Amino acid sequence: MANRLQRVLLVEARSRDALRLTEVLEQAAGRECRIDVLRVETLSSAVSALAESSFDVVLLDLSLPDSHGLDTARRLLSLPPCPAVVVLTGPDEESVGLEAVRLGAQDYLVASEAHGPLLLRALSQAVHRRELTAQLEKARAQLESRVEERTRELRQAVEVLQEEVDARLRVERQLRHSNELLERVFDNTHVMLAYIDRQYNFVRVNRCFAQYSKRKESYFPGRNYFEIHPDEDVRAAFDHMIQTGEPLTGFEKLWIDPNDPHRGPTCWNWSMVPVKDADGHVEGLVLSHQDVTESVRDREALHESERKEQEARRHLAAIMESSGDAIFSVTPDGTITSWNGGARRIWGYEHGEIVGRSVQRLMPASRIGDEMVRLHRVFAGSPLDGFDTLGVSRSGRRLHVNVSLSAVRGDDGRVFAVAVSARDITARKRMEREILQVIDEERQRARYELHERLAQRLSGSAMLCRALGKHLSQIAAGGNGYSRCQPLAQSAEQIEDELRAAIGQTTALAHGLMPVAPTPGALMDSLRELARQTEIERAISCEFRCERSVRISDAATANQLYRVAQEAISNAVRCAKASSVVLELGVSDGAIQMTITDNGSQAVGPDKPARGPDASPTGVQVMAYRAGSIGGSLTVRPGPRHGTIVRVSVPVGRPTMTIRQKTGEKRPQRKPLATSH
Numbered sequence: 001m002a003n004r005l006q007r008v009l010l011v012e013a014r015s016r017d018a019l020r021l022t023e024v025l026e027q028a029a030g031r032e033c034r035i036d037v038l039r040v041e042t043l044s045s046a047v048s049a050l051a052e053s054s055f056d057v058v059l060l061d062l063s064l065p066d067s068h069g070l071d072t073a074r075r076l077l078s079l080p081p082c083p084a085v086v087v088l089t090g091p092d093e094e095s096v097g098l099e100a101v102r103l104g105a106q107d108y109l110v111a112s113e114a115h116g117p118l119l120l121r122a123l124s125q126a127v128h129r130r131e132l133t134a135q136l137e138k139a140r141a142q143l144e145s146r147v148e149e150r151t152r153e154l155r156q157a158v159e160v161l162q163e164e165v166d167a168r169l170r171v172e173r174q175l176r177h178s179n180e181l182l183e184r185v186f187d188n189t190h191v192m193l194a195y196i197d198r199q200y201n202f203v204r205v206n207r208c209f210a211q212y213s214k215r216k217e218s219y220f221p222g223r224n225y226f227e228i229h230p231d232e233d234v235r236a237a238f239d240h241m242i243q244t245g246e247p248l249t250g251f252e253k254l255w256i257d258p259n260d261p262h263r264g265p266t267c268w269n270w271s272m273v274p275v276k277d278a279d280g281h282v283e284g285l286v287l288s289h290q291d292v293t294e295s296v297r298d299r300e301a302l303h304e305s306e307r308k309e310q311e312a313r314r315h316l317a318a319i320m321e322s323s324g325d326a327i328f329s330v331t332p333d334g335t336i337t338s339w340n341g342g343a344r345r346i347w348g349y350e351h352g353e354i355v356g357r358s359v360q361r362l363m364p365a366s367r368i369g370d371e372m373v374r375l376h377r378v379f380a381g382s383p384l385d386g387f388d389t390l391g392v393s394r395s396g397r398r399l400h401v402n403v404s405l406s407a408v409r410g411d412d413g414r415v416f417a418v419a420v421s422a423r424d425i426t427a428r429k430r431m432e433r434e435i436l437q438v439i440d441e442e443r444q445r446a447r448y449e450l451h452e453r454l455a456q457r458l459s460g461s462a463m464l465c466r467a468l469g470k471h472l473s474q475i476a477a478g479g480n481g482y483s484r485c486q487p488l489a490q491s492a493e494q495i496e497d498e499l500r501a502a503i504g505q506t507t508a509l510a511h512g513l514m515p516v517a518p519t520p521g522a523l524m525d526s527l528r529e530l531a532r533q534t535e536i537e538r539a540i541s542c543e544f545r546c547e548r549s550v551r552i553s554d555a556a557t558a559n560q561l562y563r564v565a566q567e568a569i570s571n572a573v574r575c576a577k578a579s580s581v582v583l584e585l586g587v588s589d590g591a592i593q594m595t596i597t598d599n600g601s602q603a604v605g606p607d608k609p610a611r612g613p614d615a616s617p618t619g620v621q622v623m624a625y626r627a628g629s630i631g632g633s634l635t636v637r638p639g640p641r642h643g644t645i646v647r648v649s650v651p652v653g654r655p656t657m658t659i660r661q662k663t664g665e666k667r668p669q670r671k672p673l674a675t676s677h
Helices: 015-029 043-052 070-077 094-103 116-188 207-212 232-244 293-322 341-347 365-379 426-477 485-513 522-538 555-574 619-629
Strands: 007-011 036-040 057-061 084-089 107-110 192-197 202-205 248-255 266-276 282-291 326-330 336-339 384-392 398-409 415-424 541-545 550-552 580-588 591-598 633-638 644-651 656-659 666-669 674-676
Touching: 007 015, 007 043, 015 036, 015 116, 036 043, 043 057, 043 070, 057 070, 057 116, 070 084, 070 094, 084 094, 084 116, 094 107, 107 116, 192 207, 232 248, 232 266, 232 282, 266 293, 326 341, 341 398, 341 415, 365 384, 365 398, 365 415, 365 633, 398 426, 426 485, 426 555, 426 619, 522 541, 522 550, 522 555, 522 580, 550 555, 550 580, 555 580, 555 591, 555 619, 555 644, 619 633, 619 644
Parallel strands: 007 036, 007 057, 057 084, 084 107, 541 580
Antiparallel strands: 192 202, 192 282, 248 266, 266 282, 326 336, 326 415, 384 398, 398 415, 550 674, 580 591, 591 644, 633 644, 656 666
């Protein structure tokens, strides 16, 4: 066994013992095999040697300079991997040797008894046992790996089998549940169900079938269908299904129940479905009968109702088409979806030209923003009735129209369209303007009579009274018994004062009849004077702003703008309790723009009328009417923080009327309504 030993690591601190053991090994090996012995003196040197080279066996002395006792063996045996270890002990340390073997050493020898053959045999057997141990460990590892692999395969097989079992159990539960559900449906449905074989004998019927036939379910199995319900048409249908395998569904049939003939004819919905075997041959029929008498009656009533509704719609369409007013509908995005004859006559667009187009085509560019705001308010649920606005016809002619907007709601209550009803009031507006012009002419004539004639006569009378008073005073001062003339002189002075007061009232009355003189730049002066008078009479701040000179040639337009400003300032002071008012006049975007802004605490407008003891509920309507009478528009909205902003916009460049002051003659002219310098 010496051939198993090639390299031996001798761990011995005592040189004499180390030399003896080396000689014993070399002599015991002889010439057959050369043994290479490496001697180290410390455990740390042994660890280094094992790390640098490989050895067949380690001959270990437990008493070393850096380690002693079993701890030496324990530390060496813990090195991975460690060759075979034979421990050298003292004569009385057999228990130590056994404990070292238990820790992993292959054998132990008493150092003093270790001689040639015994030492060589012990080392060789230790190497052999180490090899056997390594082989056993390898075999055990392989066996454990195979056992683990086989266990894993068995576990997977068990899992697959368990999944199959679970799947079968689920299928069985589902099938059982489906059968139970089918049984419940079969027995509890209100439809008459029956299954018959190829010879038309009943196999099974449900509870509804038996109850309607006024028999028990057990009565039917084995009996022929046509013995109970003879019918040649039904038999022909059965024969056809048996031959072709084609189902028959949705077949309505009138039937008189022989068990209840007083009920009269009833209508039944028949469905007959063939049941086929694996080869596709019909082996039975499933019948379902459902009483649809009430459904048929409801359907007929529905058809009649639809017919009447369609007729009513045709009548309504005819009424709408023949109406003199324009009636059309608009979607939330402003698209026109319907168009009647009245709209065609007013705006000039044919049905195909305007349906599907934007409603903005019917509006002047300056009015699009305001009109779309009104539409959005109606879509939000606030209808608007009877307001005047402007439109543009197909030819580009401006129209005055009176419009009403109402929401069209669906079944869910949501607004999906706005119905627009409009009436052409251009002629009425023209007549109103002409009436206003006539009124202005009469006011101008009355103003002329008051100011130029009556006031002048009163002034002359006042001068005569003054002269008379002076003359009487001179007579009274001369004495000679004329002292009674002094009271007459005082009476003449009083008459003069009264005449002067009458002159002032006459002048104010004349100014009120025609506050704006019939000159192009008179409106600016009148508005400036209105602001000054407001500051004096109302004790508030009232500022007039006009960055560029605005000259209006139409006296009616100027007077209506003045009246609107007067009304707006009055509302701001009396209703909104404003302490500051700004009156602005200018020309922009091709229109006269007049804006009255106040800092009142309460906004006044079409949606929020004035309140309070001094409020004028018709003030805004009057202003809107005055603006509309001269072809303009009025907007009233809250200020950015508080107060109210009233804005009047009157397009320029339209036909106007020039009024002559003295004669009152009117001459149509086409010239700019206003100019700005």
